[in-house]
Amino acid sequence: MPLKRGVGVSSGVVIGTALVLETEDVRVPRRFVPSDQTAHEIQLVEKAFAAAQAEVGGERERFAERAGNDLADIFGFHERWLGDEKPRKEIADLIRDKEYSAAYAISVFMRRYRRRFQEMASPFLQERARDIQDIERRLLRHVGGETRMELAALDESVIIIAHDLTPSQLVELEQTKRLLGFATDVGGTTSHTAIIAAGLSIPAVVGLEDITTHISSGDTVVIDGLHGVVVINPDEQQRATYTAEAEHLQEVRATLAELRDLDAETRDGVKIELLGNIEFPLEITDCLEKGARGIGLFRTEFLFLQTDRLPSEEEQFEAYRDAAQQLDGLPLVIRTMDLGGDKCHPTGGWEMEKNPFLGLRSIRYSLQNLPMFRSQLRAILRASVFGDIRVMFPLVSRIMELRQAKFVLSTVTEELEEEGYEFREDIPVGVMIETPAAAICAREIAREADFLSIGTNDLIQYTLAVDRTNERVGQLYSPADPSVLRLIRQVVRLGGRSEAKVSLCGEMAGDALFVILLLGMGLRTLSMAAGNIPRTKKIIRSISMADAQRVCRRVMSFETEREVLNYLRDETRKVWEDL
Ligand code: PEP
Numbered sequence: 001m002p003l004k005r006g007v008g009v010s011s012g013v014v015i016g017t018a019l020v021l022e023t024e025d026v027r028v029p030r031r032f033v034p035s036d037q038t039a040h041e042i043q044l045v046e047k048a049f050a051a052a053q054a055e056v057g058g059e060r061e062r063f064a065e066r067a068g069n070d071l072a073d074i075f076g077f078h079e080r081w082l083g084d085e086k087p088r089k090e091i092a093d094l095i096r097d098k099e100y101s102a103a104y105a106i107s108v109f110m111r112r113y114r115r116r117f118q119e120m121a122s123p124f125l126q127e128r129a130r131d132i133q134d135i136e137r138r139l140l141r142h143v144g145g146e147t148r149m150e151l152a153a154l155d156e157s158v159i160i161i162a163h164d165l166t167p168s169q170l171v172e173l174e175q176t177k178r179l180l181g182f183a184t185d186v187g188g189t190t191s192h193t194a195i196i197a198a199g200l201s202i203p204a205v206v207g208l209e210d211i212t213t214h215i216s217s218g219d220t221v222v223i224d225g226l227h228g229v230v231v232i233n234p235d236e237q238q239r240a241t242y243t244a245e246a247e248h249l250q251e252v253r254a255t256l257a258e259l260r261d262l263d264a265e266t267r268d269g270v271k272i273e274l275l276g277n278i279e280f281p282l283e284i285t286d287c288l289e290k291g292a293r294g295i296g297l298f299r300t301e302f303l304f305l306q307t308d309r310l311p312s313e314e315e316q317f318e319a320y321r322d323a324a325q326q327l328d329g330l331p332l333v334i335r336t337m338d339l340g341g342d343k344c345h346p347t348g349g350w351e352m353e354k355n356p357f358l359g360l361r362s363i364r365y366s367l368q369n370l371p372m373f374r375s376q377l378r379a380i381l382r383a384s385v386f387g388d389i390r391v392m393f394p395l396v397s398r399i400m401e402l403r404q405a406k407f408v409l410s411t412v413t414e415e416l417e418e419e420g421y422e423f424r425e426d427i428p429v430g431v432m433i434e435t436p437a438a439a440i441c442a443r444e445i446a447r448e449a450d451f452l453s454i455g456t457n458d459l460i461q462y463t464l465a466v467d468r469t470n471e472r473v474g475q476l477y478s479p480a481d482p483s484v485l486r487l488i489r490q491v492v493r494l495g496g497r498s499e500a501k502v503s504l505c506g507e508m509a510g511d512a513l514f515v516i517l518l519l520g521m522g523l524r525t526l527s528m529a530a531g532n533i534p535r536t537k538k539i540i541r542s543i544s545m546a547d548a549q550r551v552c553r554r555v556m557s558f559e560t561e562r563e564v565l566n567y568l569r570d571e572t573r574k575v576w577e578d579l
Pocket residue numbers: 297299338434454455456457458459505506507
């Protein structure tokens with residue numbers, strides 16, 4: 001039966017009955033009112049804004065209790081937008097000037113407003129269009145312009161199929177405890193809906209393009225969030241395969257969970273440090289449960305991307321302190337903002353760039369926006385007394401950038417000292433090695449840093465000249481390319497000649513296929529998404545360092561990606577069958 005591929009945003013396999021949500025945009029009839037009724041219609045608009053704002057506020061509070069303030073702040077955008085005077089004024093003008101009904105004026109205004117976001121080049125800003133649609137639905141409901149399906153009234157467990165799901169729809173559905181999983185036509189990994197789904201461990205596949213046209217309510221559907229696959233009306237064999245897969249995943253998880261408190265140690269006694277990658281402090285619990293011995297990458301830009309304004313120093317301080325306290329003395333590597341590229345802030349005054357990944361991103365952006373950079377460094381330093389906090393600069397491509405960043409750090413240090421704050425004076429400073437330039441000069445960079453962390457997600461795209469977000473060249477993006485492997489090995493070697501410790505925190509660290517090789521190259525610290533830690537530990541505990549070095553020597557002699565992949569697959573399968 002048909003199988004559709006999209007982007008898996010939350011792992012897990014589930015089989016269930018589909019419920020297709022209305023895919024049509026809300027249709028509001030073009031209605032006019034007599035001029036003596038316009039004041040009444042404007043009043044309706046005012047009331048609808050107030051009611052919608054109160055409703056969102058309530059949802060945010062309820063969600064914060066369950067998922068923490070960081071995730072709940074996704075609703076902050078809705079709340080602040082609804083509190084703003086400008087949209088109401090423009091809608092009131094439409095009613096007065098054109099004599100539109102309240103519902104029609106709202107719909108006209110919102111559509112124009114939404115289009116502005118849809119036309120923006122940044123995927124992050126395009127996502128905002130969906131927030132706007134969500135707000136429109138709420139407002140129309142409050143002026144009585146829409147008959148809404150009551151999601152809260154679901155009485156059986158379902159898999160939701162929708163053109164799109166807004167964050168609030170997802171939360172509403174999840175609260176019914178009837179949501180098994182979902183699949184949508186649109187969306188990507190940076191969408192708020194995807195972030196929430198991952199946070200709540202709901203199996204989901206997004207970006208399926210036209211899944212709503214292939215599925216009807218009542219169909220049986222498989223959602224494989226791990227591989228990004230949806231199967232429609234599975235036949236007996238597919239059903240059996242996926243049921244077995246779901247059971248198998250459960251069993252594997254249970255077996256791996258038994259390793260939680262054991263060291264990630266090779267058979268000949270070499271200890272490997274396994275750390276977690278997070279976007280929100282909320283994810284730390286999961287990392288610790290899966291056996292992480294600290295956090296090797298806290299992607300702080302998500303604190304910025306969640307809201308429509310930059311968080312204050314105080315808000316950042318609280319987030320970092322909270323994270324450090326949860327870790328209770330375990331290391332916490334806080335990466336300064338990696339904004340730009342595909343991670344743009346709506347209020348950042350971003351100019352659209354022709355090549356955003358080669359443009360003003362990451363440390364370059366921070367160094368050109370010093371008040372923002374300084375406030376982040378102040379917050380990190382102030383939180384440093386609450387645990388083992390380390391700071392890391394992303395996308396450094398030349399040594400002068402590291403020197404400049406360290407200079408800003410030292411001025412912030414002096415300032416805090418004068419103000420009487422306590423902080424860790426010798427806070428370790430790390431550098432991400434994400435460009436070929438940095439990899440080539442790793443020896444010099446390592447001399448001026450306390451640690452290096454190889455960011456393969458970017459290192460691969462810059463080495464192979466392949467945009468990591470462009471599916472048209474996706475097949476060219478490979479960690480197994482000999483050029484990438486040589487650069488990684490070079491960084492480990494050059495870094496090892498100084499005091500600096502070298503680790504790796506790109507997705508490659510959590511990919512089962514590369515564990516043996518990375519150990520063989522000399523890496524002793526790997527940082528990855530929580531879900532990959534147990535499997536990685538299992539592989540490490542099954543091999544000896546001599547095995548790993550032998551595998552590495554062989555791999556480095558290959559000329560093509562294909563040979564590398566075939567060989568690593570064979571070697572890894574000897575200790576991990578589920579490849
Ligand atoms: C990387 O580039 O490998 C990395 C870890 O950073 P990000 O994925 O956030 O760019």
